[in-house]
Amino acid sequence: MDKKYKPSKEYLAYLDSLPKSFFVTVLENSYNEHIVYDADGKILYVNPACIRHYGLKPEEMINRNNADVYQGYWTPPGLDVFYVKKDTAFLRQYFIPSDSVFYTIGVPVLNEEQDIEMIIGTVQEEPVKEWDVDYNKKSRTSKSHFKSEEIPLISVSYQYWKIVSELKEVSESTIPIMLLGESGTGKTYMAKYIHENSHKEGLFMALNCAAIPEALLESELFGYAGGAFTGASKAGKVGLIEMANEGTLFLDEIGDMPLSIQAKLLDVIENKRYLPVGSTKMKYVNTRIITATNKDIDQLVAEGEFREDLYWRICTFKAIIPPLRERVKDILPLATFFLKNFNLSYNKSKRFSKEIISFFQEYPWPGNIRQLKNLIERLVVTGRGNEISMKSLPDYLLEETKRFPDYQKSGVGFNKRVDAFKKELVQKAYEQYPTIRKLAQALEVSPTTAQRLVEKYCKEVSERSSEM
Numbered sequence: 001m002d003k004k005y006k007p008s009k010e011y012l013a014y015l016d017s018l019p020k021s022f023f024v025t026v027l028e029n030s031y032n033e034h035i036v037y038d039a040d041g042k043i044l045y046v047n048p049a050c051i052r053h054y055g056l057k058p059e060e061m062i063n064r065n066n067a068d069v070y071q072g073y074w075t076p077p078g079l080d081v082f083y084v085k086k087d088t089a090f091l092r093q094y095f096i097p098s099d100s101v102f103y104t105i106g107v108p109v110l111n112e113e114q115d116i117e118m119i120i121g122t123v124q125e126e127p128v129k130e131w132d133v134d135y136n137k138k139s140r141t142s143k144s145h146f147k148s149e150e151i152p153l154i155s156v157s158y159q160y161w162k163i164v165s166e167l168k169e170v171s172e173s174t175i176p177i178m179l180l181g182e183s184g185t186g187k188t189y190m191a192k193y194i195h196e197n198s199h200k201e202g203l204f205m206a207l208n209c210a211a212i213p214e215a216l217l218e219s220e221l222f223g224y225a226g227g228a229f230t231g232a233s234k235a236g237k238v239g240l241i242e243m244a245n246e247g248t249l250f251l252d253e254i255g256d257m258p259l260s261i262q263a264k265l266l267d268v269i270e271n272k273r274y275l276p277v278g279s280t281k282m283k284y285v286n287t288r289i290i291t292a293t294n295k296d297i298d299q300l301v302a303e304g305e306f307r308e309d310l311y312w313r314i315c316t317f318k319a320i321i322p323p324l325r326e327r328v329k330d331i332l333p334l335a336t337f338f339l340k341n342f343n344l345s346y347n348k349s350k351r352f353s354k355e356i357i358s359f360f361q362e363y364p365w366p367g368n369i370r371q372l373k374n375l376i377e378r379l380v381v382t383g384r385g386n387e388i389s390m391k392s393l394p395d396y397l398l399e400e401t402k403r404f405p406d407y408q409k410s411g412v413g414f415n416k417r418v419d420a421f422k423k424e425l426v427q428k429a430y431e432q433y434p435t436i437r438k439l440a441q442a443l444e445v446s447p448t449t450a451q452r453l454v455e456k457y458c459k460e461v462s463e464r465s466s467e468m
């Protein structure tokens, strides 16, 4: 709806006077598909045009997740428009099972807090030629300025897009960003995405601090002056910090950076300057630093392994990318996205069986998105026939399903089980060690983490002890 449009009282009264059956008749007989989702992508309403589009009746689609219905293909580019810009998205969707192209216009409806309440979509087949021309013009001008064709972010989770939206706000500044999360959750990918969307003119450079020996790390980062050491080139070498001038330097595994280099990095962040190895001439740069780690950095600070002053500078803005098992809704969109891409690269037309989709959603993915992506590539490349079924899984995964023989049937998801286990562990330890310092030692975590765990899991225990 036009946001400036406010219906008059008389018109609203007229609408009120019409019976509900009138609206039902209009919607149910409209040639175009009308589809309404809640903020999580669950289908709340769809009219019978969906039978023509997907071969599914409305009653088969209601309460299912969008991605689940579009099995074989998922087009999430509109999601950043919905969740970040909170604006109308124009999408061209290709639906693999029927080999059809649909045009979707999604309009987000916001509540009083300006959060998404629902998304109202209209879907139609390839439009007539003349309209097509206009449509293309329109879709080009409506392109979001915070999305990347090169790095499509796949997620249907509101939580995830909230993080992206916050990152957007800091992306154009030079405020350092710290990305936390388990291996394979997409920290490097997100860093590239931030760079792409930050309108910086310089390059994106990345370095894994854990993969390089200390002596080399310093010259990789800061470069060196000609002849700075035996074997050094006469012309010297430009470091990554300079290469990323006016751009972004992504430092992965920052927790592994040696203390001596940490001091130099602090100078770069605070004063935008540094000395190349063996040089006496300061260099000046304007480089955005993004760091990542999957180590407990609070603990490294507590143990004196990481400089506290640097820690406070690099974590000015901290974003935690949740593991895949905590955003189960993203598994299918990601899986179908990878399936589509690998089908294209290997010229295949594989599809998932129903059971393998359930398995994907139940498996805990310790290697996160990386593991899912690698598995799908393997499943597309290997095996006969077009269906990817449970039989196609590699042995190590079939073994895994046996290790949790009842988790598919019990109805208790992996997250709930892990959470129950953590709760029991923390509560028992807290009963035995009722101070944060001792509890932190017993659980081998930092005091900050111990405090967080107590707040999360030990409310009942502390209430019990205060009653006694």
Ligand SMILES: Nc1ncnc2c1ncn2[C@@H]1O[C@H](COP(=O)(O)OP(=O)(O)OP(=O)(O)O)[C@@H](O)[C@H]1O
Binding pocket: 152, 153, 154, 155, 181, 182, 183, 184, 185, 186, 187, 188, 189, 190, 252, 294, 334, 369, 370, 373
């Ligand atoms: N939102 C996303 N949409 C699509 N693909 C993604 C997304 N996030 C991550 N990926 C894919 O997942 C893979 C792993 O991501 P990435 O290498 O960024 O993880 P990481 O957290 O940096 O891992 P590590 O800590 O081990 O370095 C990448 O190949 C990337 O293509």
